Amino acid sequence: MKQKKKFYKRWWFWVIVAVAVVLMAVIPQMGNSDSGSSATTASSAKPSAQKVAKGSSTKKESKSSSTSDKTIDFDNAKHKVLASATYPVQWSDASWVGTQVKVDKALLIKVPPFKDDGDGKTYQGIVVMHFSITAARDISIYPSQGTLITSDGQQATADSFDSDNFDGDIAKGVTKDGYVAWELPRMDDPKSIKTLRVKFDANYDTDDMDDDNSSKTYDFTVNL
Structure with missing residues (x-):
């Protein structure tokens, strides 16, 4: 009995494969429309305050300029950036139970006046600082609940909605x-x-009632 050729040895099988390869290359390109490109551009044009800070200059000199073509997402809304200044910061503290707390960047942003959904007050400035914390023992630490005091006499509590959830x-x-x-x-x-003066609390659990070192209030000032 004559043995049939296996399907992958027949000429028509390779014709089908060739057609399939061509279709796979052409169809994805047909799916890329101008509307998809616009959506990507719109999304990238709406960074949060933290994303703006991550992409800002870290030169030794501060950077301040009119940035009216940029916007940020803050307080669940999009705001035009009127001006901004980025400062490299070199502050660190390892005095409390060996825990290393660092601040290496501060970003100040001016936006058109907006009303906060939470307290109903009007604001026109945003300050963002980048923290790094290395714990030498189990701790609880809360810079995202910290208080900010500025050199022009303003005091503010950290915005829980727009601060990163990295501490605790x-x-x-x-x-x-x-x-x-x-x-x-x-x-x-x-x-x-x-x-910028910043204050926030930290603590660790202990059964020793005489342990006066179990809590710490950080209070520091950085020069811009």
Whole structure:
């Protein structure tokens, strides 16, 4: 009996394969429309305050300029960036139970006045700082609940909605980093603010009632 050729040895099988390869190459390109490209552009044009900070300059000199063509997402809304200034910061503290807390960047942004959905107050400035925390033991630390005091006499509590959720309980040996954001009622010129004072709390669990080192209030000022 004559043995039939296997299907992959027949000429028509390879014709089908060739046609399939061509279709696979052409169809995805046909699916790329201008509307898809526009959607990508629109999405990338709406960074959050933290994303703006991540992409900002880290030169030794601050950067301040009119950026009216840029927008940010903050307080669940899109805002035009009128001006901004980015400052490299070199602040660190390892005095409390060996825990290393660092701040390496500060970003000040001026936006058109907007009303906060939470408290109903009007703001026109945003301050963002980047923190890095390395725990030497199990701790709880809360820069995202911190208080900011500016050199022009403004005081603000960190915005829980727009601050990164990176702090809280941190285990021994773990490093976490993230951005903390504050809203300011006034922001005439980002460069007019010369110092930022930050206060926040930290603690660790202990059964020793005489352990006076179990809690810590960080209170520091950075020069811009």
